[in-house]
Amino acid sequence: xxxxxxxxxxxxxxxxxxxxxxxxxxxxxxxxxxxxxxxxxxxxxxxxxxxxxxxxxxxxxxxxxxxxxxxxxxxxxxxxxxxxxxxxxxxxxxxxxxxxxxxxxxxxxxxxxxxxxxxxxxxxxxxxxxxxxxxxxxxxxxxxxxxxxxxxxxxxxxxxxxxxxxxxxxxxxxxxxxxxxxxxxxxxxxxxxxxxxxxxxxxxxxxxxxxxxxxxxxxxxxxxxxxxxxxxxxxxxxxxxxxxxxxxxxxxxxxxxxxxxxxxxxxxxxxxxxxxxxxxxxxxxxxxxxxxxxxxxxxxxxxxxxxxxxxxxxxxxxxxxxxxxxxxxxxxxxxxxxxxxxxxxxxxxxxxxxxxxxxxxxxxxxxxxxxxxxxxxxxxxxxxxxxxxxxxxxxxxxxxxxxxxxxxxxxxxxxxxxxxxxxxxxxxxxxxxxxxxxxxxxxxxxxxxxxxxxxxxxxxxxxxxxxxxxxxxxxxxxxxxxxxxxxxxxxxxxxxxxxxxxxxxxxxxxxxxxxxxxxxxxxxxxxxxxxxxxxxxxxxxxxxxxxxxxxxxxxxxxxxxxxxxxxxxxxx
Numbered sequence: 158x159x160x161x162x163x164x165x166x167x168x169x170x171x172x173x174x175x176x177x178x179x180x181x182x183x184x185x186x187x188x189x190x191x192x193x194x195x196x197x198x199x200x201x202x203x204x205x206x207x208x209x210x211x212x213x214x215x216x217x218x219x220x221x222x223x224x225x226x227x228x229x230x231x232x233x234x235x236x237x238x239x240x241x242x243x244x245x246x247x248x249x250x251x252x253x254x255x256x257x258x259x260x261x262x263x264x265x266x267x268x269x270x271x272x273x274x275x276x277x278x279x280x281x282x283x284x285x286x287x288x289x290x291x292x293x294x295x296x297x298x299x300x301x302x303x304x305x306x307x308x309x310x311x312x313x314x315x316x317x318x319x320x321x322x323x324x325x326x327x328x329x330x331x332x333x334x335x336x337x338x339x340x341x342x343x344x345x346x347x348x349x350x351x352x353x354x355x356x357x358x359x360x361x362x363x364x365x366x367x368x369x370x371x372x373x374x375x376x377x378x379x380x381x382x383x384x385x386x387x388x389x390x391x392x393x394x395x396x397x398x399x400x401x402x403x404x405x406x407x408x409x410x411x412x413x414x415x416x417x418x419x420x421x422x423x424x425x426x427x428x429x430x431x432x433x434x435x436x437x438x439x440x441x442x443x444x445x446x447x448x449x450x451x452x453x454x455x456x457x458x459x460x461x462x463x464x465x466x467x468x469x470x471x472x473x474x475x476x477x478x479x480x481x482x483x484x485x486x487x488x489x490x491x492x493x494x495x496x497x498x499x500x501x502x503x504x505x506x507x508x509x510x511x512x513x514x515x516x517x518x519x520x521x522x523x524x525x526x527x528x529x530x531x532x533x534x535x536x537x538x539x540x541x542x543x544x545x546x547x548x549x550x551x552x553x554x555x556x557x558x559x560x561x562x563x564x565x566x567x568x569x570x571x572x573x574x575x576x577x578x579x580x581x582x583x584x585x586x587x588x589x590x591x592x593x594x595x596x597x598x599x600x601x602x603x604x605x606x607x608x609x610x611x612x613x614x615x616x617x618x619x620x621x622x623x624x625x626x627x628x629x630x631x632x633x634x635x636x637x638x639x640x641x642x643x644x645x646x647x648x649x650x651x652x653x654x655x656x657x658x659x660x661x662x663x664x665x666x667x668x669x670x671x672x673x674x675x676x677x678x679x680x681x682x683x684x685x686x687x688x689x690x691x692x693x694x695x696x697x698x699x700x701x702x703x704x705x706x707x708x709x710x711x712x713x714x715x716x717x718x719x720x721x722x723x724x725x726x727x728x729x
Contacts, residue, residue, distance in 0.1 A: 190645070190709070194653030194716040197728025201714045202226060203704040204541035205241070207725035208332055209233035212323050213543060214727045216315065223252070223545040224312035225320055227553055228305045230541055232324040232378065235301075235572060236371060237332040239359065240341055240560055241539035241629060244377070244389075245567075245574040247300035248555030249437045250308060251424050251613040253622060255548030259435045259615065261424040264304025265606045266297030266577040267417055271408035274601050277583040284583045292352055293407025295563045295576035297607065298417050301555060306386040307419045312549075321382040328375035328571075331368040335723050339365045345561055352405070352564040359566060374571025390414045397569065405565055416604075420492075427502055429455055432623070432646060436614040436638075437554075438498070440490045443612025445501055446635045449480040451642075452507040459647035465659065465677070467684040468516060474663045474670050474690065475520055477636055479510045481665035489598035490606040496598075519689035521668065537561075538611060538629035542706045544714055550625045550706075552613035554634070580607035610634045616642060624652070626705035626717070633662045633671075637701030641717070645707065652707035656717035660700040674698045 195201075202213035213230035217223070227250065234242025247266040253259045275282075277289040288294050309317065334342075342363050350360040358371060380388045388394055395414035402409045425444030426435045429451045436444030453476035462469045487496060500506055513520055538556035557563075557575035565574045582599040599608040612634050616624040624645065628637040637660055644655035659676025663669070670685065672694040682692045704724055705717040716726030 190649050190651035191654050192651045192709070192713075192715050193657070194651065194718065195726040195728060196716070197714045198712070199546040199714075199729055201544050201706050201716055201726060201728035202230060202541065203706060203716045203718050203724065203726040204230055205234060205539045205702070205704065205722055205724050206237045206332075207723070207727070208237045208327060209242070209541070210725045210727045212327065213541070214729065215323065216320060217545050218729060219315070219319070221315040221320070221545075222313065222547050223543045223549040223551045224308050225315045226543050226545065227551055228309040228313065228317075229320045229324060230543070231301065231305050231553070231555060232321065233327060234539060234541070234555070236324060236328045236374060238539060239573055240338070241537045241556060243299075243301055243555060243557045243562070243575065244374075244570075244572045245296075245299045245301070245562060246555060246557035247297070247575070247577065248304060248553060249441055249609070249611050249613055250304070250551055250553045251435060251437055251615055252312075252549065252551045253435065253615045253617070257620070259424055259426065261422050261437055262304060262308055263420040263422050263440065263606070264300035264307070265440055265609060266300055266575055267413075268578065268581070268601055268603055268605045268607070269298055269407075269409040269413045270416075270603045271410065272578070272601050272603050276408075276601060277578070282584070286579075289579040289581075289583050290559060290576050291348070291564050293402045293405035293409075293563070293565060295578045296402055296407050296409060296565070296574045297577040298409060298413045299575060300417060300419060302381065302386050302389045303417060303419050317385070318382055321378060325375050325378045325382065328371045328378060331370035334363055334365055334367045334369060336365045337723055339363055339367075341560065345564065349561060349564045349566060353566045353568070354405075355568070357566045357568050358571070359561075371571045373569060377570045377572070390417060394570070398567070401567060401569075402565075402574065422491075425498065425502075427452070429642075430646070431619055432642075433617045433620075434614060434642070435616070436612055438491070439488055439496050439608075440606040441609045441611050442484045442488045443610055443614070443635050443638070445488065445496075445498060446480045446484050446610075447612055447614070447639060448502045449483065449507060449510075450476045450635070450639055452502060452504065453479065453511045454643075456508070456511075459643070464644070464648045465661075465681075467681055470661055470670065470681070470685060471516060471688070471690075473636070473639070473661065475514045476511065477639075477663040478520070478665040478668075480635075481663075485665070487598060489600075489608050493602060493605050494598045517688065521689075538631070538634070540613065540627035540629055540702075540704050542625040542627065542704050544622070544625060544706050544708070548622070550615055550622055552615050552625045552627050554611040554613045554627045554629070556611065556629070577607055580609060581605075612638045614638055614642075622708050624705060624707050626703060628701040628703045628719075630701040632664050633660075633700045636660070636662045636664075637703060641703055641705060652705050652715045652717035656703045656705060656719050662700050669693050671695075671698070671700065673700050
């Protein structure tokens with residue numbers, strides 16, 4: 158079958174299509190996508206909450222661009238989506254300007270100056286996961302505020318005051334709690350109370366339909382509006398945060414806030430058939446891993462496959478596990494380690510990686526290691542995508558890592574702090590909270606940025622903007638973005654249809670194909686198990702939560718707002 162697929166793609170694809178047409182048959186995959194999502198002609202925002210999407214869209218309706226909308230949307234998510242939206246975290250942005258130029262911004266959290274390689278090991282040398290996930294020691298220096306101020310200053314059109322006033326009003330007048338939000342708060346209420354050490358805004362009983370007013374956060378936002386980003390990183394606010402975090406077991410000092418910097422970085426860009434895919438480079442693993450997986454898949458002909466059939470799942474699994482094996486060894490903060498990006502994405506290297514693939518049986522992960530090269534974030538993340546009337550597009554993924562981050566809420570400032578230190582390899586070779594294995598390249602060091610799976614991505618087709626997408630989901634982010642691109646490119650789905658499809662995931666270790674709880678028949682799982690694959694399908698399990706935009710050939714923008722959450726698309 159492998160040789161058949163390769164031969165078919167390289168030699169008879171055009172002839173086969175001619176035969177189909179001459180016989181009066183329809184192509185296997187429809188040529189025109191079905192538009193199920195919200196559509197718009199000029200601008201679109203897709204985010205985890207309708208309030209945030211509405212504020213971002215209103216900015217563009219008032220003459221602002223995508224970067225102005227990013228600033229306002231990010232802050233609005235901090236108000237209405239404390240599960241992942243944040244002031245106390247960080248993120249990545251990938252952008253494409255109207256002239257076609259691209260770039261990326263790294264505002265990832267950073268290890269404090271007092272951090273050290275063994276800070277999460279117990280007396281026996283084992284990783285103490287409680288220390289790296291809950292409380293003050295788990296907190297990295299936040300980058301969100303410097304990130305959004307930097308992006309808006311460089312590209313934005315409106316004043317900071319104009320952008321922040323609606324967000325301040327939202328915090329002070331309040332937002333309505335959804336059913337899903339109430340359930341999440343109930344799940345984490347007790348650990349938030351234990352970690353913070355007192356009753357707070359988010360430890361009381363909160364029911365669907367209740368209104369939450371975060372007056373403390375409103376006051377913090379007022380200070381940022383009036384005094385700028387310096388109010389967060391210098392002076393009494395930085396002193397308060399460091400003192401508070403240290404009282405809860407952390408090591409962040411006020412100087413760590415003052416020394417924090419964002420980085421404008423070159424994104425990872427690669428070709429896949431007639432697509433150019435631009436995504437985030439290290440310290441995110443997203444762009445390189447996505448490029449590796451798609452590079453390993455490109456030789457195979459998808460016209461010979463049915464969506465989510467056994468062979469399709471097998472191909473994705475084998476490519477995914479090989480990319481994640483490389484991730485564990487080679488990737489980390491590029492300011493601290495040398496990353497062989499060009500070699501990792503080279504066609505020759507990727508062909509060699511897939512040479513052991515056998516469609517008749519599984520390749521055990523224990524038999525796959527990182528490839529021999531010469532010379533050499535969260536389930537509770539959130540993503541939003543924006544296209545503006547000027548032709549600019551941005552893809553942003555932001556996080557505090559776990560649900561409500563470190564579970565440490567600051568009652569005076571009104572937000573949760575991250576637990577991003579868990580994204581380091583606390584002990585190389587042992588898994589983090591997402592089961593990802595890390596190596597020495599991602600070991601803890603002062604001032605270092607922890608490796609991430611965030612994959613904000615922009616896709617062009619034949620030089621024109623086609624897609625803006627990304628997802629939360631910890632280790633599953635990369636494979637979620639992959640499946641959306643494949644769904645639209647190979648199976649001609651519209652964006653909302655692509656987002657709605659059931660998803661799977663493999664990350665090398667543990668050696669399991671994970672399936673969402675709905676959408677996959679037992680017959681499929683049985684077929685894969687017969688070939689030697691281990692599968693798991695948990696009740697209520699979801700993989701990723703995509704917020705995406707597609708520009709169709711007609712110029713119409715179609716959103717994909719994931720029904721797995723409260724995600725909302727708005728446009729005009």
